[in-house]
Amino acid sequence: MRRVQTTYESEPVGWRFGRFVVLLGVVFAVTGAVVVTQRFQPETLALITGVIIAGIPLLAIVALFGFITLKIASRPRNEPQQMTIPPIIMQLPQTPQNALTDNGYPWDIPQRQPATRSWDVIGDED
Numbered sequence: 001m002r003r004v005q006t007t008y009e010s011e012p013v014g015w016r017f018g019r020f021v022v023l024l025g026v027v028f029a030v031t032g033a034v035v036v037t038q039r040f041q042p043e044t045l046a047l048i049t050g051v052i053i054a055g056i057p058l059l060a061i062v063a064l065f066g067f068i069t070l071k072i073a074s075r076p077r078n079e080p081q082q083m084t085i086p087p088i089i090m091q092l093p094q095t096p097q098n099a100l101t102d103n104g105y106p107w108d109i110p111q112r113q114p115a116t117r118s119w120d121v122i123g124d125e126d
Contacts (some may be wrong), residue, residue, distance in 0.1 A: 087123045089124065
């Protein structure tokens with residue numbers, strides 16, 4: 001003989017208890033709404049309804065911003081890398097390449113003076 005399982009035997013107790021709690025919550029909400037609508041004036045009821053309608057989306061937006069802020073704050077921060085300044089090479093002004101010697105004689109042949117260059121490296125730590 002084959003045994004037929006009923007609905008109560010196939011569902012866990014937790015699911016049935018959860019449905020019962022939800023049903024009690026719905027009954028409580030409906031009863032509370034009826035009592036509130038009978039006791040309040042229409043203007044007060046409109047204010048409360050507006051606050052609920054506007055407040056729930058506002059609360060969701062604030063919760064979303066808070067979640068995003070916490071996610072950003074919990075990210076590991078990378079330490080800033082040490083900035084290295086590249087060496088700066090400066091060339092000092094030099095004497096002109098074709099500087100003429102002045103011996104005071106008009107027949108002197110112009111002679112070239114050797115160019116002297118000096119280099120200073122600034123910022124090289126080596």
